[in-house]
Amino acid sequence: MRAAVLREYGEPLEISDVERPEPADDGAVVEVEACGVCRSDWHGWKGDWDWVDAKPPRGQILGHEPAGRVVEVGDDVERVEEGQRVAVPFNLSDGACQECRNGNSNVCENVVPLGFAEAAPGAFAEELHVPTADMNAVPLPDGVDPVDMAGLGCRFMTAFHGLAHRADLGAGDWVAVHGCGGVGLSAVHIANALGANVIAVDLIDEKLEKAEELGADETVNVNDTENVPEAVQALAGNGADVSVDALGVADTCRNSILSLGRKGQHVQIGLTTQEEQGMVAVPTDAMVMQEIEFIGSFGMQPTRYDEIFRMVERGRLNPSAVVSETIDLDAVPETIASMDDFQTVGIPVCNEFA
Known part of the structure; x- marks a missing residue:
């Protein structure tokens, strides 16, 4: 089968013929129908994240936002069936550790990052193996377009978990x-x-x-203001109630914290680059004196995807609205490389693999 393979960091991914996966006893093979091209793929392609043991090895198939159709299951799989359309989270869990048993599979003690670990080849390929399929393959509602659901494995569910579960967000709050x-x-x-x-x-x-099309009430262009936190605070009155760093660089992290009002909550979703390597200086004294919370948010439990599905069914959420374009597998290397300049608007989705 064809796949986009990392041969050298920072060099174009190679479209290669590789062996098709075979299901483990508890696993499933999924024919990939769509896979988002995420900035995290760019990080992996650059060779980032060795400081959190998530740097992909050379020879890795990248891609971690898949949706597709189950074509084969292992002997021990009970709930996932051939023919089902599924989404797959990027943070694959074992379903057996204490965190998984307590409903926190997104922070599984033995988490394997899809597309970043040798044990979990990614989804820029015609087919994908999903370990512990009963936990990690999430059946999709009938009739949905796989392209629309491709982001559920990473960007969309990560943002949802951060705002709906981790932050104490109420109607009318400023975010x-x-x-x-x-x-x-x-x-x-x-x-x-x-x-x-x-x-x-x-x-x-x-x-x-x-962002305005997607519901932003106000916008701040960093190039048009000398002080981003002051601009946000002015728009929100006494400062934001919740502020999200969705990028993961030092400036956005600090700006997010300083945009908050008293008792505000900072939600860190973006992971850092080679420049920060996981370490960012934050305004500690201001956080103490204003009782500001710093909240990490990592993925989302597959058992809670139905919350998103219900909102999609009722027209309150539309994951496809963030999709910017569809591409074929041959365009994936260039699309990832183009993220060097941060110009990508929305998420490209690969939906042609053969």
Whole structure:
């Protein structure tokens, strides 16, 4: 089968013929019908994240936002069936550790990052193996388009978990979203659907215009203000109630924290680059004196995907609204490389693999 393979960091992915996967006893093979091209793929292609043991090895098939059709299951699989359409989370869990047993499979003690670990070849391929399929293959509602659901494995469910589960977000609260890439635009759309007033922050007008389409009430262009936190605070009155760093660089992290009012909550979704390597200086004293919370948010439990599905069914959420274009597998290497300049608006989705 054809797949996009990482041969050397920073060099174009190679479209290669590789062996088709075979299902483990507890696994399933999924024919990939769509896979989002996420900024996290760019991080892996660059060779980032060795500081959190998530740097993909050379020879890795990238891709971690898949939706597709189950074509084969292992002997021990009980709930997933051939022919089902499924989404697959990027943070694959074992279903057996204490966190999984307590309903926190998104922070599984033995998590395997799809497309980043040798044990979990990714979804820029015609077929994908899903380990512990009864836990990690999430059946999709009937009639949905796989392209629309491709982001559920990463950007969309990550933003949903951060705002709906991790933050204490109420209707009418002010939410600032710093960085309007795929996960940031998803956060804008979700915050709006949850009844918040949304301020989108970025330095590219086209991304801010897209944020307005998705429900942003106000926008801040970083290039047009000398002080981003002051601009956000002025728009929100006494500061944002919840602020999201959806990019993961030092400036967006600090700006997000300083945009908050008293008792505000900062939600960190973006992971850092080679420049920060996981370490960012934050305004500790201000956080103490204003009782500001710093909240990490990582993926989402597959057992809670139905919350998103119900909102989609009722027209309150539309994951496809963040999709910018569809591409074929041969275009994936160039699309990832183009993320060097942060110009991508929304999420490209690969939906042609053969």
